[in-house]
Amino acid sequence: MILKSLFLPPSSSCKLFFSNDPLKIVKAKGQYMYDENGRQYLDCINNVAHVGHCHPDVVKAAYEQNQLLNTNSRYLHDNLVDYADRLSKTLPEKLCIFYFLNSGSEANDLALRLARQYTKHEDVIVLDHAYHGHLTSLIDISPYKFRNLEGQKEWVHVAPVPDTYRGLYREDHEDSVTAYADEVKNIIEHAHRKGRKIAAFFVESLPSVGGQIIPPAGYFQKVAGHVHKAGGVFIADEIQVGFGRVGKHFWAFQLQGEDFIPDIVTMGKPIGNGHPLACVATTKEIAAAFAATGVEYFNTFGGNPVSCATGLAVLDVIEKEHLQAHATEVGNFLMKLLKDQQIKHPIIGDVRGCGLFIGVDLIKDQVERTPATAEAEDLIKRLKEKCILLSTDGPGRNVLKFKPPMCFNMEDAKFLVETIDKILTDMEKECLNH
Incomplete structure (x- = not known):
């Protein structure tokens, strides 16, 4: 009973990331966060830990x-x-x-x-x-x-x-x-x-x-x-x-x-x-x-x-640490990788950004540009399962928001986009099978 009282009720206005399967984070360093089991997550959400967690x-x-x-x-x-x-x-x-x-x-x-x-x-x-x-x-x-x-x-x-x-x-x-x-x-x-x-x-x-x-x-x-x-x-x-x-x-x-x-x-x-x-x-x-x-x-x-x-x-x-120049270099690289994915995956309607502030607008169709809200939510959930933390925003909750700590690097960008590519490919196959 004592433990139950420590948790907020379901009707609480305080919302957790990944509320259906929330993370308990106990440590962080640089662009990475760690749960109570020592599992490492790439943090693409946190623009507060600007120069890196626990610098x-x-x-x-x-x-x-x-x-x-x-x-x-x-x-x-x-x-x-x-x-x-x-x-x-x-x-x-x-x-x-x-x-x-x-x-x-x-x-x-x-x-x-x-x-x-x-x-x-x-x-x-x-x-x-x-x-x-x-x-x-x-x-x-x-x-x-x-x-x-x-x-x-x-x-x-x-x-x-x-x-x-x-x-x-x-x-x-x-x-x-x-x-x-x-x-x-x-x-x-x-x-x-x-x-x-x-x-x-x-x-x-x-x-x-x-x-x-x-x-x-x-x-x-x-x-x-x-x-x-x-x-x-x-x-x-x-x-x-x-x-x-x-x-x-x-x-x-x-x-x-x-x-x-x-x-x-x-x-x-x-x-x-x-x-x-x-x-x-x-x-x-x-x-x-x-x-x-x-x-x-x-x-x-x-x-x-x-x-x-x-x-x-x-x-x-x-x-x-020349983080402005780093943001330009890594941001340009990430934008290029994402735009390559835009050619490959029709769900990616727009890739926009500057430095390490980037948005990917997911759509249901190329003409009407209808927000792919459910698909964006599904992608975020699957990324978390692959140890990548990302969020969505925009009026349609369909825009992937990239705003990681500024120490986010080229290897992180490659890992992130390769994972997105695999997940979107799987989602497209599942859609065809239905």
Whole structure:
């Protein structure tokens, strides 16, 4: 009876990976996780353990600082200043004010407050299927969540995802960038006609829950133009995709071009390699408007010495192990292998991505591009049986999400794709036999 009380009931809202046959993970190292029987799994899910599970340099930094001091941020400490300085070197010059927090949800909530205080407006534009966090304020701007709860608030406006594979404007459209940006412009004009004013356009730099989407280059610039004209700010949520995951750049918003700079950037997940750490970067003007309220912002543990030591160690590892270049090289290799499979297996409708952020869109037919939801779920289950951990996302739960630790290598990529090939071949034979 005592043991039973330790387990959540079936009706619990807390969901496990592979809930029909959950894993008990007791150890992890690099890109691998180990269950209680010592079985090794290749982790293709975990974008939190960014530089690798239990990286010794990160563990050491946290351990050594913990031996000296861990306290709140109302005292001076070099780690806080050093970390802000290091982060500033990765960002455009105007993003020079940093707020440290404990989670991506806290960061996005603060970004929302900053935008509203600066603009004196309330309304927020988000992309369809977006998810920005689990706080009430963020559920309200996450269609992925609110569509199944109380619905859309009057101050929330939903723009179509700039998905050129299965979205409103596809790869054959003459100018999908302008067409998608005009959707945002139309939303702003409609809101103004109703007497509403826009505080922010809030977007993941690469929509992840939306299906591993790569927005066409130039889209952010055009949207920012419309949003700024309306008196709003542009918030780039880098919680899933920042810190060099895209390879070519340190931040995913930089894929849009050097001429694009958000007004606010939020960070979480990979920032601390599993340690609870998050950050909001913004401009002096926005920070000054926030301070002008006279109400201080204080976060008990945000930016504590241990968190900042951990964050500094993560940046050191990214640099020392050349993980951006590694993400580019391995990501390109993985994309090529997957595209070879696309030719072989009709179920693979699209392969898209950048660096170690890749999506494979599984479809039932080439014309309608109907999501192959059940098949994707079956593939994930069979991969787990072969000791590979992968997940799905997208509105149809049919997009395979590749976002492994950055130490994921060429051999891992070959093993992964060879296994996918064998499973899809088996699934095709089973389908024919039926």
